Amino acid sequence: xxxxxxxxxxxxxxxxxxxxxxxxxxxxxxxxxxxxxxxxxxxxxxxxxxxxxxxxxxxxxxxxxxxxxxxxxxxxxxxxxxxxxxxxxxxxxxxxxxxxxxxxxxxxxxxxxxxxxxxxxxxxxxxxxxxxxxxxxxxxxxxxxxxxxxxxxxxxxxxxxxxxxxxxxxxxxxxxxxxxxxxxxxxxxxxxxxxxxxxxxxxxxxxxxxxxxxxxxxxxxxxxxxxxxxxxxxxxxxxxxxxxxxxxxxxxxxxxxxxxxxxxxxxxxxxxxxxxxxxxxxxxxxxxxxxxxxxxxxxxxxxxxxxxxxxxxx
Numbered sequence: 001x002x003x004x005x006x007x008x009x010x011x012x013x014x015x016x017x018x019x020x021x022x023x024x025x026x027x028x029x030x031x032x033x034x035x036x037x038x039x040x041x042x043x044x045x046x047x048x049x050x051x052x053x054x055x056x057x058x059x060x061x062x063x064x065x066x067x068x069x070x071x072x073x074x075x076x077x078x079x080x081x082x083x084x085x086x087x088x089x090x091x092x093x094x095x096x097x098x099x100x101x102x103x104x105x106x107x108x109x110x111x112x113x114x115x116x117x118x119x120x121x122x123x124x125x126x127x128x129x130x131x132x133x134x135x136x137x138x139x140x141x142x143x144x145x146x147x148x149x150x151x152x153x154x155x156x157x158x159x160x161x162x163x164x165x166x167x168x169x170x171x172x173x174x175x176x177x178x179x180x181x182x183x184x185x186x187x188x189x190x191x192x193x194x195x196x197x198x199x200x201x202x203x204x205x206x207x208x209x210x211x212x213x214x215x216x217x218x219x220x221x222x223x224x225x226x227x228x229x230x231x232x233x234x235x236x237x238x239x240x241x242x243x244x245x246x247x248x249x250x251x252x253x254x255x256x257x258x259x260x261x262x263x264x265x266x267x268x269x270x271x272x273x274x275x276x277x278x279x280x281x282x283x284x285x286x287x288x289x290x291x292x293x294x295x296x297x298x299x300x301x302x303x304x305x306x307x308x309x310x311x312x313x314x
Contacts, residue, residue, distance in 0.1 A: 001255045003267055003299055003311040005282055007047045011038065015304035018062045019289040022086055024069040028291070028300055029086075030308055031060030037074050039086065042298065042310055051089060056082070062104045067111040075102040081118060083131055093136040095129060104162045104204075109169045115139075119163040119174055126163050126174045126184075144174055144182040145194050162204050166211035171228060173214055175202025181216055183231060193231035197224055204246045208270070209253035217247040223258050225270070239266060239275045246289050250313070251296045259287030265301050265309075282309050 012032035021028045026042045027050065037060055039050040057078030065072045071092060073083045079102050081095035092114075100121040108115030114131035120141070128140040144160055159177035166172070171192070173183045179198030184191055200219035207214055213234065214226045223237040223244055240260035247258045255276075258266045263285055267277040285304035292299050292313070299311045 001250070001267060001269070001276065002314045003257075003265070003277055003279060004314060005279070005309060006298070006312045007042065007308075007310040008282065009047045009308050010306055011040070011302065011308035012036065012306050014059075014306060015285070015288070016302035016306060016308060017288040018060060018074075019291045019300045019302045019308070020063045020065045020072070021291055021293040021298075021300065022065045022069050022072070023067050023294050026293075027086075028293070028310075029063045029065060029072055030302055031056070031063040031074055032306075033059035035059055035076070037063055037072075040308065047308065047310065053084070053089070056080075061102065064105045064107050064116075066107045066114060067109055071107075071114060073105045073107065073116055075105045075118065077102070081105060081116070081129075083114070083116070083136075093131045095136060097127070098123075100159075101127075103160070104164075106163050106165055108165050109167055117163045117165065117172060119160045122159050124158045124160055124176070126160060126172065140189060142172065142174070142182070142184050142189065142191075144176055145180065145191065159201075161201055164205050164207060166207040166228070167209060168211040171207070171211065173205055173207070173228075175205050175216055175218075177201045179218060179220070181205065181214070181226070181231075183214070183228060192229070195224070195226045195231045195233070197233045197236065198222070200243075203243070206247055206249045206256070208249055209251055215247050215249060215256055217244040217258055219243040221260075223247055223256075223268070235273050237268060237273070237275070239278070240264060243286070245286060248290045248292050248299070250292050251294060257290045257292065257299055257301075259290040259301055259303070261286035263287060263303065263305075265290060265299075265311075279311075283307060
């Protein structure tokens with residue numbers, strides 16, 4: 001597998017922190033510190049901006065697209081979660097949370113319902129929401145394991161940064177500031193276990209395509225691969241020269257990509273456990289987001305250099 005840069009555009013006025021493809025389309029969403037979300041269309045003619053949504057106060061941290069291809073969600077530093085119809089641009093729901101409680105947003109994989117997980121910051125939880133017609137319900141909170149020490153300093157370290165559903169909808173994982181990763185069984189809401197081995201913030205995570213393993217990106221410059229059932233560490237991938245900020249699994253299951261504050265995008269072979277390509281010339285600042293589209297034909301990356309880069313996957 002190989003990445004070839006196809007398109008490169010100055011996407012926002014400030015750093016771009018999140019990217020997500022809209023399923024069953026050639027479109028993607030980018031979220032920026034400039035307080036906006038943009039929709040882009042990828043075609044043979046290049047990248048075209050379809051629309052821009054302003055007003056995401058203090059900057060967008062995370063964007064996610066629902067599996068139906070109809071809805072999207074964003075979280076911003078103004079403590080609001082916004083859910084909208086990506087075609088009509090109409091607001092479906094606005095969820096107000098406490099300050100520092102709106103971080104990564106992730107949709108559940110079921111396309112017939114709108115389930116949304118929000119990593120809950122200093123509350124050390126992941127908050128689960130179900131969004132229906134005219135109604136948004138809090139349907140549960142999953143608490144990450146608490147540290148033994150109860151000092152104020154350690155409580156800050158328990159901050160939950162990232163969250164991801166497994167493709168089969170059976171599991172949910174969350175990455176914490178202290179380097180631990182919690183995994184829950186969603187059918188029972190019980191904690192399956194805690195993945196250990198990182199010692200710094202886990203900013204991004206994703207399940208493998210078969211839902212059996214979990215990839216985590218950490219400020220300790222490593223990506224870890226864990227067994228979901230046992231929470232045992234399978235492999236530690238090194239190669240980034242600074243924080244690893246984002247990780248994305250190829251839908252084919254054989255490769256994954258990572259982005260780091262070293263301004264590099266890396267492609268890895270999950271079977272041989274090796275880095276097969278490093279792209280170091282396309283971004284000039286830290287890469288906050290990488291995402292494959294649903295067919296696996298393209299990878300997008302976004303960074304603090306304000307740019308959106310789209311690669312063809314061969």
